Amino acid sequence: MDFAQHLPVLQVIIPLLAAPLIVLLQPRGFAWAATTATAFFSFAVSIAIAARILAGDILHYEMGGWFAPIGIELRVDAFSAIVLLIISGAAAISLVAARTSINQQIEHHRQPLFYAAWLLAIAGLVGMVVTADAFNIFVFMEISSLAGYILIAGGPDRRALPAVFKYLIIGTIGATFYLIGVGMIYMMTGTLNLDDMAQRVVGIEDQRPILVAAAFVFIGLALKAALFPLHVWLPNAYTHAPHMVTVFLAACGTKVAVYVLLRFQFTIFQSFAEHLLQFALFLMPLALLGITVASLVAMFEGHLKRMLAFSSVAQIGYILLGASLMSDSGFTASTLHMFNHALAKGALFLAVAKFATQYADLRIDSLEGAARSMPLTSFAFVIAGLSLIGVPGTAGFISKWQLIMAIMETGNMGFIMVGIVVISSLIAVAYIWRVVETLYAIPTDNIPASATNVNVKSEKMDLLLVALMFTVAMNIYFGLVPALPFTLAELSSQILLQVKF
Amino acid sequence: MKLFEFLGYYNYWVFAVLLMIGFYAVIAKANLIKKLIGLSLFQSAVFLMYISMDKVEGGTAPIIKPDAVDQLYSNPLPQVLILTAIVVGVSTLALGLAIVVRIKERYGTIEENEILDAD
Numbered sequence: 001m002d003f004a005q006h007l008p009v010l011q012v013i014i015p016l017l018a019a020p021l022i023v024l025l026q027p028r029g030f031a032w033a034a035t036t037a038t039a040f041f042s043f044a045v046s047i048a049i050a051a052r053i054l055a056g057d058i059l060h061y062e063m064g065g066w067f068a069p070i071g072i073e074l075r076v077d078a079f080s081a082i083v084l085l086i087i088s089g090a091a092a093i094s095l096v097a098a099r100t101s102i103n104q105q106i107e108h109h110r111q112p113l114f115y116a117a118w119l120l121a122i123a124g125l126v127g128m129v130v131t132a133d134a135f136n137i138f139v140f141m142e143i144s145s146l147a148g149y150i151l152i153a154g155g156p157d158r159r160a161l162p163a164v165f166k167y168l169i170i171g172t173i174g175a176t177f178y179l180i181g182v183g184m185i186y187m188m189t190g191t192l193n194l195d196d197m198a199q200r201v202v203g204i205e206d207q208r209p210i211l212v213a214a215a216f217v218f219i220g221l222a223l224k225a226a227l228f229p230l231h232v233w234l235p236n237a238y239t240h241a242p243h244m245v246t247v248f249l250a251a252c253g254t255k256v257a258v259y260v261l262l263r264f265q266f267t268i269f270q271s272f273a274e275h276l277l278q279f280a281l282f283l284m285p286l287a288l289l290g291i292t293v294a295s296l297v298a299m300f301e302g303h304l305k306r307m308l309a310f311s312s313v314a315q316i317g318y319i320l321l322g323a324s325l326m327s328d329s330g331f332t333a334s335t336l337h338m339f340n341h342a343l344a345k346g347a348l349f350l351a352v353a354k355f356a357t358q359y360a361d362l363r364i365d366s367l368e369g370a371a372r373s374m375p376l377t378s379f380a381f382v383i384a385g386l387s388l389i390g391v392p393g394t395a396g397f398i399s400k401w402q403l404i405m406a407i408m409e410t411g412n413m414g415f416i417m418v419g420i421v422v423i424s425s426l427i428a429v430a431y432i433w434r435v436v437e438t439l440y441a442i443p444t445d446n447i448p449a450s451a452t453n454v455n456v457k458s459e460k461m462d463l464l465l466v467a468l469m470f471t472v473a474m475n476i477y478f479g480l481v482p483a484l485p486f487t488l489a490e491l492s493s494q495i496l497l498q499v500k501f
Numbered sequence: 502m503k504l505f506e507f508l509g510y511y512n513y514w515v516f517a518v519l520l521m522i523g524f525y526a527v528i529a530k531a532n533l534i535k536k537l538i539g540l541s542l543f544q545s546a547v548f549l550m551y552i553s554m555d556k557v558e559g560g561t562a563p564i565i566k567p568d569a570v571d572q573l574y575s576n577p578l579p580q581v582l583i584l585t586a587i588v589v590g591v592s593t594l595a596l597g598l599a600i601v602v603r604i605k606e607r608y609g610t611i612e613e614n615e616i617l618d619a620d
Contacts (some may be wrong), residue, residue, distance in 0.1 A: 161603050165597070
């Protein structure tokens, strides 16, 4: 048997098995080192999978030798591969950078448990992506969510607790809605395998339980994906979470829910007679509203992390706007934006984490003149900010340009949408510039008490800074050479848009 | 709709009513424990939906006897699924309660409005 066939299951099983072992590693640093090594191994597996996909394969794996549709099938195609790269890449980079920041924020004796929860979150997220079984997705979704709640609540900030409670309530409601939807589809089709479902749903797609199920699945996953106006849990959870957790979750957390949402919409519900009306025309206004409102809120937000969190809500809007166009190029833009936004937002939150090692207060005003003491971090923030805005030469530009091209294909209506995209990008310029201006401002006499040695270059060269520099370099690299994500995005749009019967 | 049809779906009516009672408690109650009770009810309602759908009229427990032919039994799959979902529900509830304990430690209250006022 070919070793490559086992790659999808290795992706899930390695973090899942490593998690309980990490708990046993008590001496300082061991838990961190073992977790990071696991995450890197996971990343290597994702790269190997992506290489196979680029070579034209689709990987199947039958759990326990039971063949689909009876057994649980793991199935990795181009769309899964690019999301796997995002998850395991984000995990590897944030973990390698995490040491300093986590040591500051989490007590030493709780660190092994914290890292174990982190590995479970990784296992859950990749599990949702590799599996081709609707109920299995639910189980992995809950593994990743429960681990995610622990990670967010783990920090020293007490405001994280009410935030995570809200997230737990909303997340559980979302998952339960998804479960109701899957139950109703199972009632009608008698299968849980996604491909099998897609075939059996043909012919009964106008029956009421199927339509109701589609609504439940959509709303449930939209809650998890923080689609505007269902995003209320996100800003507080991201703001008060430990900084490195924010890096990880902002880069890949919501995107996995978007992945499952699109997977359902395009493989199972696509045969609906009024799918265009029920999905695309419903989603498009929400996406556009999300882009505008969340960007505006970000512009007037005083706290750096919360500002970036609202910007994340807006970026989810871009991703779903591309998908709601229901075209090949729109879908490519959407997938590409998942990848590029993960890079840009990951880098921005890494910079925030680096600022946080020296500034206790992360309100934008209190970072005044930070560029003097932390020149490299500030410079990295500027480049990552440019990528978020979508300036040519950065990764963000590639996907925004692709999105605008995809919108233009739709004809006259497109100008309004392009207008909204351009205006919200200008708003992004405003809110990123506000931070940059503050960072590079010459400090006045009233030096904030929280800052130490404001005028002295006190930035320590550590793994966090190296990871930040690397991510920023990747933003530039994928802005100039976008071949890898672009090919995967095009392949995934081909896979999802082909009508499967 | 005929009364018979209406009553015939009574499991599903109970499911819908329980779901909404739970949902109401989650939204309307300010006490975090009461919210969790509502959430638990909300999840349990879904278990009832799954269990209702696997029932085959006249069917027995899904145990295959070697000598029996044409034995009618209920669909075991939804039961197995719901066993997993119950485990998920219990862990969610446990984690939720753990968070409430922490909130009580740090804020001294478990009323939502008082927590909001505290920050």
